[in-house]
Amino acid sequence: MSSSFDVAIAGAGLAGSCAALTLSRTRRVVVLEPEAEPATRASGAAAGLANPLMGRRPRLAWRIDEALDALRTVLREAGAEKLLRENGIVRPAVTGRHAAAFREAAEEHPDRTAWIDENELAERHPAVRADGGGALLVRRGGAVDVPAMTRALLAKAEVRGATVRFGAHLTNWRETPGGGVRISVNGAETLEAEHLVLAPGAGFSAFPALDLDLEKIKGQTIRVRAPVGLDAGSLPFLSGSGYVVPDGDALVLGSTYERDFDDLAPSPDQSDYILQKTSRMLPALAEADVVEARAGVRVKVPNSRYPLLDRLARRVWYFGALGSKGLLTAPLLARGLPRFLGEPAALPREVTLGRD
Ligand SMILES: Cc1cc2nc3c(=O)[nH]c(=O)nc-3n(C[C@H](O)[C@H](O)[C@H](O)COP(=O)(O)OP(=O)(O)OC[C@H]3O[C@@H](n4cnc5c(N)ncnc54)[C@H](O)[C@@H]3O)c2cc1C
Missing domain, CATH: 3.50.50.60 (FAD/NAD(P)-binding domain)
Structure with missing residues (x-):
């Protein structure tokens, strides 16, 4: 038939x-x-970040305003606009080099970003650390449950x-x-x-x-329970040393980039690596309990x-x-x-x- x-x-x-x-x-x-x-x-x-300025040397994503509008439009068309949490993104600088690049980005895109120094960061988000001396605040962007x-x-x-x-x-x-x-x-x-x-x-x-x-690049994200004393609900979306997406009383953390891989399963070693990486921005994560790990393969034009x-x-x-x-x-x-x-x-x- x-x-x-x-x-x-x-x-x-x-x-x-x-x-x-x-x-x-x-x-x-x-x-x-x-x-x-x-x-x-x-x-x-996917952790579900819609981050307009990715990378250590932040660069605006392709057609960013149209892209964010399109994301919002498809969700609205499906009656699911609530899935988009568009609160902006905080990018803590974990080294002096990051800080220099982030300050440059803030100067280049004053309408979209702002540099906040460590005092202001500590005031707004006391649990977040930025060894580079501050963070880039990206005003648009956010996260979606993919x-x-x-x-x-x-x-x-x-x-x-x-x-x-x-x-x-x-x-x-x-x-x-x-x-x-x-x-x-x-x-x-x-x-x-x-x-x-x-x-x-x-x-x-x-x-x-x-x-x-x-090209195929394997990646892993983990979901952790918010450690005792950390109010996940009050945290911003973070992207600096890996990324952190608060989700209720849990946090989704990413990510890894493996170009050589034999199997598609998530691995405990990669989970440890993600915890180590993200705890440079959010020290409370160092001992967090991993509830779930997921892996997938990104596809990319070389x-x-x-x-x-x-x-x-x-x-x-x-x-x-x-x-x-x-x-x-x-x-x-x-x-x-x-x-x-x-x-x-x-x-x-x-x-x-x-x-x-
Ligand atoms: C760890 C990780 C974290 C990520 N984080 C983010 C993020 O925070 N923000 C972001 O924007 N992006 C993120 N991404 C990237 C994002 O997930 C991908 O760009 C996107 O999901 C790819 O979607 P896709 O539909 O092309 O592929 P997939 O999601 O892989 O979907 C392909 C589908 O095709 C099906 N399929 C395969 N073969 C066949 C066949 N022969 N016939 C029919 N169906 C078939 C598969 O079963 C699958 O359901 C992340 C990716 C990874 C791996």
């Missing part, structure tokens, strides 16, 4: 769920996800008539002379769609014929700061390589996707394969 859709999306992570939301406004969409729920891979491991976001986006897509199928693994496809794509699911069943959007995260490497030159959204064949698209900034790129690109499918020339050049 074969069913017919306008767009089939393979993958229910951040990329696939953002695509499902925007495409389901006007098209018949099917989402195929091998696992039993969305966001089990990279999107499930798995909850993907569930909300997919639920809204379903309300609009999209079909979301779990336990459904895209195993193959071919374009048909009639101008569509014939898709195999779980090696057996066939679907027809006008377009196929591949959003499989690190699952791209199961399809060598795609010939995609993308030597590039941009994600990838491009047509790989007439009707087949790849949407991913979101690196460490899925929250700032997936909603932004998904917003244009309904148009790009019919008008590929409208794609921002930076995110296409012909970028150089």
Whole structure:
């Protein structure tokens, strides 16, 4: 038996769920996800920071204002705006070099940031330490529960008539002379769609014929119970030596970057490393109890700061390589996707394969 859709999306992570939301406004969409729920891979491991100025030498993320607006818009469209906690981000400088770079950023972006010295930091956030002598306050940005976001986006897509199928693994496809794509699911069943959007995260490497030159970087986050005496609710989002995202009476801490890895499971050594790293900003974390560890694989275009959204064949698209900034790129690109499918020339050049 074969069913017919306008767009089939393979993958229910951040990329696939953002695509499902925007495409389901006007098209018949099917989402195929091998696992039993969305966001089990990279999107499930994400700490959920939407940080406009990342890096030791802070640099504004690509199209940052549009990106934050797009994030807010997709959440609002799904009735889930409460998931975005946009309180800004505090970036403690842990060394003098950080402090110099952060002060420079504050001078360069006075409308978006401010440098606060250690006295002011101690007054505002007594539990936070900044050995470099102060912190960069980033006024916009915040955090989102990524798995909850993907569930909300997919639920809204379903309300609009999209079909979301779990336990459904895209195993193959071919374009048909009639101008569509014939898709195999779980090696057996066939679907027809006008377009196929591949959003499989690190699952791209199961399809060598795609010939995609993308990097895989394993990362881990941990959830810890707030140590006694630390009021997690009063803490800001922190990003300096790793990052800290308070969540109720727990804290999500990240992260690791492993380029050589054999297995995908989280490891206790990496958990210790994260505790050590983040306790440079929040000393109380040194002895925190780890409640849960999650690992996932980020996908990235080598030597590039941009994600990838491009047509790989007439009707087949790849949407991913979101690196460490899925929250700032997936909603932004998904917003244009309904148009790009019919008008590929409208794609921002930076995110296409012909970028150089
Ligand atoms: C430790 C860690 C921390 C992070 N922290 C942040 C953060 O704080 N802020 C931020 O913005 N970003 C963060 N990121 C990055 C962010 O998680 C990713 O950019 C984003 O989640 C990637 O989404 P994706 O949909 O491309 O991939 P994934 O989330 O990996 O989703 C891909 C989906 O495709 C499915 N799939 C695979 N193969 C197939 C197939 N053949 N058919 C159908 N489906 C398939 C998978 O099961 C999966 O559900 C972090 C990443 C990691 C690893």
